[in-house]
Amino acid sequence: MPLVDAKCTSCGAPLQVDSSIKELFCQFCGSKFIVEQAINHYNVTNNISAAVVNVYGGMKQDFEIRGGVLERYNGSATNVVVPDGVVAIGGGAFRNCKSLRSVVIPEGVTEIMDGGNVNWGAFYQCTNLTKVTLPNSMRRIGTYAFRESNGLANITLPNSVQEIASSAFADCKGLTKIAFSNSLQEIGPNAFQNCPSLASIIIPDSVIKIWYGAFNSCTSLSSVTISNPATEIDQYAFSYCKSLVNVNCPPELERVFRDTPYGQRREQVKTQAEREKKGLCVYCGGERTMFGKCKRCGKKNP
Numbered sequence: 001m002p003l004v005d006a007k008c009t010s011c012g013a014p015l016q017v018d019s020s021i022k023e024l025f026c027q028f029c030g031s032k033f034i035v036e037q038a039i040n041h042y043n044v045t046n047n048i049s050a051a052v053v054n055v056y057g058g059m060k061q062d063f064e065i066r067g068g069v070l071e072r073y074n075g076s077a078t079n080v081v082v083p084d085g086v087v088a089i090g091g092g093a094f095r096n097c098k099s100l101r102s103v104v105i106p107e108g109v110t111e112i113m114d115g116g117n118v119n120w121g122a123f124y125q126c127t128n129l130t131k132v133t134l135p136n137s138m139r140r141i142g143t144y145a146f147r148e149s150n151g152l153a154n155i156t157l158p159n160s161v162q163e164i165a166s167s168a169f170a171d172c173k174g175l176t177k178i179a180f181s182n183s184l185q186e187i188g189p190n191a192f193q194n195c196p197s198l199a200s201i202i203i204p205d206s207v208i209k210i211w212y213g214a215f216n217s218c219t220s221l222s223s224v225t226i227s228n229p230a231t232e233i234d235q236y237a238f239s240y241c242k243s244l245v246n247v248n249c250p251p252e253l254e255r256v257f258r259d260t261p262y263g264q265r266r267e268q269v270k271t272q273a274e275r276e277k278k279g280l281c282v283y284c285g286g287e288r289t290m291f292g293k294c295k296r297c298g299k300k301n302p
Contacts, residue, residue: 086106091144126146134161144170163188167190169191197220
């Protein structure tokens with residue numbers, strides 16, 4: 001009998017099988033499969049649009065999958081669907097894939113792994129990537145994961161995510177909105193550094209640590225809400241956030257915003273209140289006349 005195309009029903013590896021045989025073992029993963037089902041599996045998974053690629057292991061040269069880790073995608077598809085069976089996305093898996101516009105990561109994947117010493121990440125410089133679907137099994141977004149993925153406008157983290165590692169979304173110029181996981185515990189150093197389009201954030205109560213530089217130079221960030229007074233925030237977490245004027249947080253946390261417009265305004269109000277209490281000019285601290293005019297700056301006090 002002539003050999004026909006099939007796919008392993010366990011690992012998705014491409015096979016050629018004798019259709020007259022009932023059962024065989026996959027040469028890649030060793031699993032037993034029913035030949036008829038493997039042939040049907042091949043026919044179903046290959047009946048897809050030209051812009052979509054289902055990622056499988058085996059001999060397909062576009063994809064390098066080892067031990068459940070998607071190490072590298074070498075193709076040029078617009079939309080990629082990562083298959084069941086992958087448990088982690090490697091640190092440079094989609095690095096510099098300019099054609100990539102969307103990626104669906106399936107249930108079972110727990111981590112986007114850390115980038116290397118050269119600051120590469122799994123989706124580093126995927127400049128046309130606009131949509132990422134993350135599974136409910138995802139626990140960690142690794143270092144440099146989406147660094148310089150400028151096409152990402154918004155992203156929703158499933159409630160399973162517990163950590164956003166260092167520089168995970170750094171330099172994402174187009175990022176305007178991030179919906180955090182309700183299980184999130186740590187926002188790593190420089191995680192959202194230099195995201196100039198990010199306008200507002202709400203930090204969930206589950207967060208216990210926001211590291212230095214986490215939102216450094218987010219120049220359009222104008223509103224921050226943090227409800228948990230026990231959240232530990234580094235004093236430089238919001239450095240150079242020059243538009244930050246609206247902060248809703250417990251008094252214990254206000255110190256970390258002292259170098260922002262919000263903090264400067266609060267210090268000004270505090271200083272003016274102290275001067276008013278002492279009967280001094282609220283503007284410069286000079287002595288007032290009996291009519292309320294400052295002898296130093298000449299301004300009329302309210």
